[in-house]
Amino acid sequence: MTALMRYHAALLMRSQRWLPPFLLYAAFLAIGIQAGQPVLDSLGYTAAALLPVAAWLARICVTGEPDAARGCAAAAAGPARAHVACLLVALAGAAALGTLATLAVTLLSDPVASDHRTRVPLPAACGAGLLAALACALLGTAVGALTSRPLLRSPGRAVLALLLAALLSLVVSGSPARAAVQGLVTGSQQGTVPLPLPPLAAAALVTAGALALAGALAARRSP
């Protein structure tokens, strides 16, 4: 599995196809975040914006390998393992990106609640922001996994489904990503730092299921 992940990570890094989603994320943050804003609000936005980016990254990882090369890797390691490894690389990339962004946003923001008076401890806020970002990275990867090969093979439909699913995961009540982001925003209004562990656990479960499903279908629905 390590060798497979190294192979897919190298494929992603060297193809430079990771650049557009990274730029999109930077643009999201540049538009929505200014220095001196309440830290938990900014971190909520940072986490929410990561979800569609993670989904796009997953799609890039899944579609980046030419069919014939995928066949060689699948014969060597098994199609399910090869597919899951490539999605895990996408997840690791999204998580790394979210971590960097959360740290940067924490440093730029003011340690206050929404009313700009109540103090909020920065380390705790940063920790909550990291957990929320991880929940969004997980769910975004699940969205990417479920809206690309082998589940959806027509690119047009897949991209539409990806956009729709990413949007729904952020707004539908009951979604772990929404719960994590909402927790930060509510915490900011009340001047308390939440600990978004239940949403993170739920996101991890959903994503594990999505990856397992995509992996199991990899050999059944190709090419």
Place this chain on the structure above:
Amino acid sequence: MRPDLCLRNAGRRYGLRGPWVLRGVDLAVGPGRLVRVEGANGSGKSTLLRLLAGIDAPSEGRITGRPARTAYVPERFPPALPFTAVGYLTHLGAVQGLSRAAAARAAREWLERLGAAAYAETPMARLSKGSSQKVAVAQALLAQPGLLVLDEAWTGLDTTARAELERAVAERTAAGGSVVFVDHDPRRLAGLSDATYAVRDGGVVRQEPSQTAAAPGPHVVVETQGPPDGRLPEEVRRTVSSAEETGPGAHRLSVPAPHSDVVLRALLTARPPWHVVSVAPQATAR
């Protein structure tokens, strides 16, 4: 001894309601066996090979006994990979279970054997079609696979690389690996296949040897001297087309050309070793 690779009543179709590409396939490939698959274009040969290689799962039926190390050479190999030839091969060798150092060593060795050592550091995007096919072949041979699946792997290779791949196939089967191949050239590994299967009308039929009637390929004559009353090593007897005793312990062997290295290695490493008196290409009596 590992079990045979078996397809039992296997079928494959694309999509839940798609037409069956293959159905009711029963096929077994034992260790050390060379199996040829024939069929018209679009008959489902590639689908059968993808099932055997484990890239696709059967939509119905079962497949059992696939060796842990399986390697596959696709029909057309894309150069659209952001690696150098040796970089890609090192990754694939590691995926097949080699350490990175061993994978890099094997990568350079196979590129050299196939006559592509000069392109080791070339980005794959700049390789010619033939050279990227060599990378595809090298990829499959890196880790001495227990099952080697070749889908028109010879297409696009130059003459020396074709002969080298034939010898590599002989090495694999001599080492107990199974090899399944498709090739449009009926003279490819002629007379060496243990079984030939034809894919037609969505089914797979085993061809009788008389039906395939392949003319034997080029042979090599090996004169060898063993101890008086010595029996030829088992591996040699299995591989040669004919063996004739010309004196006490002296034999004249007729060996299919791709297997010549395997036979010589077996003779020289036998206990006690046999003496190789001469090796010469056999005059073709056709």
